[in-house]
Amino acid sequence: MSGGPEDRLAALGLALPEVPTPAAAYQPWARSGDLVLTAGQLPVVDGALPCTGRLGAELQTAQGAQQARTAALNVLAVAAAAAGGLDRVRVVKLTVFVASAEGFHEQHLVANGASELIGEVLGTAGVHARSAVGVASLPLGAPVEVEAVLEVSSG
Amino acid sequence: MSGGPEDRLAALGLALPEVPTPAAAYQPWARSGDLVLTAGQLPVVDGALPCTGRLGAELQTAQGAQQARTAALNVLAVAAAAAGGLDRVRVVKLTVFVASAEGFHEQHLVANGASELIGEVLGTAGVHARSAVGVASLPLGAPVEVEAVLEVSSG
């Protein structure tokens, strides 16, 4: 890939959103040494959820993957703010919580929406470990929540 | 805020409990460098759960927030033991698992019970990132489980 992560975002027709305001009494990220732990990010766009519901009930896998991609864009916004630019950050781990109805077992395919965006934008700095699990429900009825462990350049 | 975290705990009418005995084959915390990872803490008081059940079914949001506050007090007990005193610890991240019936979407408000206690007691050392998710069920029927990533002073 040529150019930096911001160039690749633009080539995807995307731009970093504002860092979402936490829905409650906490901060979007916290740092310890070179590690940054993000708050769980919902797929909010301009402060609202484009859709709500559970996978396997109100939403299909492809829709869930799109929502995971949106949540991952918010993770990138947090990462850029925490690190002082996307070129100063690695994604080490993602945990993707997927609101799931009984019998839905494609959490890994939903989570790919997040993993693939991170890879497209960060390249080798986006190569991460991941867990994907199906939860009963999420804040505000969100279909997915994505949190990340990041490594930032100390220079 | 004046005084140290123990003073603030006392002003809240609280005292650190004993570190809860793990319910199974593990330890209350483990350290790597300056990071301490706690085990998930249930809202046990004197070794028992004051209430059980799911949010959105047997329990209401305000009750859940109180239980999250209790679990966070146990997190502080673990933190004090791990760090050698509450004045030697920062809370970097909380993950709050909330036992949730279908259709309950106020996990973030439940989790505020934990976040607010941490802030009241630790002040700026309690400014943390957070994830809150709604799970199907928790050990022993607990309504909430809270785990933390801590940074301890190496001095």
Next chain:
Amino acid sequence: MSGGPEDRLAALGLALPEVPTPAAAYQPWARSGDLVLTAGQLPVVDGALPCTGRLGAELQTAQGAQQARTAALNVLAVAAAAAGGLDRVRVVKLTVFVASAEGFHEQHLVANGASELIGEVLGTAGVHARSAVGVASLPLGAPVEVEAVLEVSSG
């Protein structure tokens, strides 16, 4: 305990499997400094799940604990690959996600299947903190998913 972790594995009649291929767009582990974060490991054996279903419905606690033990063996395979040998790794934290039907509250006993294997194989290097939670469902219908935070020797 005498001998190294590989000796103890053999004494248990076990051998490290191949590192399971991730089910999707991510890697089995990622490292930052001396920390290694693993991807969530399912109880796959030779690339397939021996059983599927939820605890409290299709599966009983003892079966779930056996599946957690299998998933933990996969965690050990990842750990050995990441660290260059099991004698160079500590397990700091396990998170055990247990697919749970309503009313099932023995996630901690299921998770013991993972914790006990880690302790048997790694000894004091396997003393870890842990969270166990009951989730709605897991990828591919797996009954458990186990992820780990590891510390590897930097030498």
